[in-house]
Amino acid sequence: MTPSRAGSSADLLITGCTALVHDDQEQIGFVEDAAIVVRGGVIESVGPAAGTTEFPAAERIDARGQVALPGLINCHTHAPMVALRGVAEDLPAEEWFNDVVWPIESNLTPKDVELGARLACAEMIRGGVTCFADHYFAMDTVAAVTAESGLRAHLGEAYFSSQGPEGRRKSLEFALRHRGGAGGRITTALAPHAPYTVDDTDLAATAELAREHGLPVHLHASESRDQTDNSLARHGVTPIEVLERTGLLGVDAGVLIAHGTGIVERDLPVLERATGPVAVASAPRGYLKFAWPTTPVRALRRIGIDVGLATDGAASNNSLDVWESMALTALVQKSTEGDPRWLTSRQALHHATLQSARAVGLGERIGSLAPGRRADIVLVDVTGPHTQPVHDLAATLVHSARSSDVRTTIVDGRVLMRDRELLTIDLPATVRELGERLPALVDRSHGTRIQEYDKPPE
């Protein structure tokens, strides 16, 4: 289509790109030599560029040689944990948590969280991420950093039952306080940590609060096969069955399950009969690193569950590179299923776009370059030697392009990075300030930890 409302000036006009679009069956296609018109933070039109040269716009981007995609969505992360990137390497999950990460996290201050979140936002903007679902502590500071960075975020204040009723209450207060914040770019969730650290009473109360306040829930569940085995040994039910019996699979605004690599056969009918929306966030890099199985994407897709892409925190994943998560999802799924035909590049792009948008409860607002959607757009250079020639653009994007090929990142029509220059974050200052705090942050001489990682029953 040609840009509508010709004569009135657009806020942003992107021309000359190839645009990734979805048809009404959600099949992925590409419009060549496209123009994207943005007005009021919303995509007004996506179509052939013919006739747009003279179209008036406050800001113009000549995107020849680039592909326009919906911004990537990081469906599960702990953004401030970039401060701990590389601090606990080559360890099994139990030692990683109990001996390094949870002792260090008992030192965390809001200032550490703020600086970590700012560094994380810089990394995500540079990597083409326009929205992230964060599940962490001191989240007021993450909300403030989200606002200043220009990113979109789905935020939840994590809590453990060990905090008493206070934890649950603070998670609710956070969700209500920040819902709709940053000009609507912030959405919120209740964020119990996981079924092994939050008891059934608290989970059931959380489900009740979610229904009462129209909030979604974001939590870890069935992260690994060990967690499933431990839950079965202790309680006779799997973590997914715990979610069902505590009412979390019947929350109208949805539940977002992080990881789910321990989801087993008996969980599938449980998930299938859920009465509220359920999605799973998959962060495949960390599963390889911990020698865990991966999320059973194929089984989940068979029962209609959306699987969004994620990175988890950088302390386990070493980066917040959702582009890499997309490629690894394709690769690891082929390998795990023993089927080179499964999880094609177009399927990977579907996970990265509409499925990820639905996973964070924004399926109607983002995840597609279509009129009426928020203008969360990334422009990706495919002229580099590693992306040439292009025989199949979907394969080029998933298997040859890298997050470093993102040239421009746009959220709500605002350019946050242009030609790889960050426009909203002072990176050197952030790195310097964070660096000064690291010795105190990583000190483990106190011998305490914020929580105990799930161990097999004696």
Place this chain on the structure above:
Amino acid sequence: MTPSRAGSSADLLITGCTALVHDDQEQIGFVEDAAIVVRGGVIESVGPAAGTTEFPAAERIDARGQVALPGLINCHTHAPMVALRGVAEDLPAEEWFNDVVWPIESNLTPKDVELGARLACAEMIRGGVTCFADHYFAMDTVAAVTAESGLRAHLGEAYFSSQGPEGRRKSLEFALRHRGGAGGRITTALAPHAPYTVDDTDLAATAELAREHGLPVHLHASESRDQTDNSLARHGVTPIEVLERTGLLGVDAGVLIAHGTGIVERDLPVLERATGPVAVASAPRGYLKFAWPTTPVRALRRIGIDVGLATDGAASNNSLDVWESMALTALVQKSTEGDPRWLTSRQALHHATLQSARAVGLGERIGSLAPGRRADIVLVDVTGPHTQPVHDLAATLVHSARSSDVRTTIVDGRVLMRDRELLTIDLPATVRELGERLPALVDRSHGTRIQEYDKPPE
């Protein structure tokens, strides 16, 4: 140490970097604020930068914020196949070969090979690769492109028994003609395709020629478990046992085995009693994509076999990104062995440096930043948000940094890329010329193929 021969001018002086070095036990360490002095294409010294500010040098690089590494080595590729990047996606190996790649390769002309090789060299220089082991057709043109690009290469003209004695003879002539070419940057190998396409007579004759001429051998063997099973069903021996009985495990200049994902338990004593040097090149990305097992790196290391890093061709791997091969080797090994402690970042860096250098027969000349070694150096920026902060530089390099963080690539002391600008290759012209040839190249209407991929016996 301080730069020696003070007073005489160096060819190149790199200052302010952190340099990756090996101790006499091959353990990896880092020298901070290092200076690297290069003279006559050779590293003269690597040591603290103190006192080097006034040191005279024809060319200087201020590498603050960067890490100097030995250039990456791509131990097995088919460089010109970048022309087919993305042409055969989401297919099992048999269809990939028989239905797409081998029909297309019957169209190949030396000009296609030349343009593909040039594009591949651009990609590798940009990704920090300074040496590649290539196994393909029309290799005279690859040798010419290697010379013009400034890269180092280990080249072999591939042949099948279906070509008759001509194939073997041409492979030998190529190896003798180009050995020591491009000012010593080209080394050569005899390059039979694989035990399933080259018969025992030809393999034995190749082993004999290798001994007679002091040449190494580079071939595919035991690429997948299916190939091993097929070989056992047909001949009662594994592909590795074929190498032994044809004398290829007793070649003084060494044998380089590509892939080896089908190496089984009974092959290990065979490899252990080899009387010549044996190395395996591993390209883990493609194995995930074909749903193959991966190279049994841990078992091979136990018997002292070097495992070099590789990408295979871009038609299967989608890129020539050795940096990614390094990260995937660490990740996939942890996952496959079920052991998060196995294949640490330092081990991955050891594969990327000394083991890869030995795999291509250059263990004394490259693979380490040490006095007397050829000056094949890459400078990697670790100031990006995705590589900060640095708690463990080895982990930063393997798990957070990307090939796109390579700023500068140097071979034999000559700068081939500086601050990401390619200095020896005209990329736009190469992409344009190659693009014009693609319709003819990918035409499969002729219904022929260059060879038949190994199918299970009827």
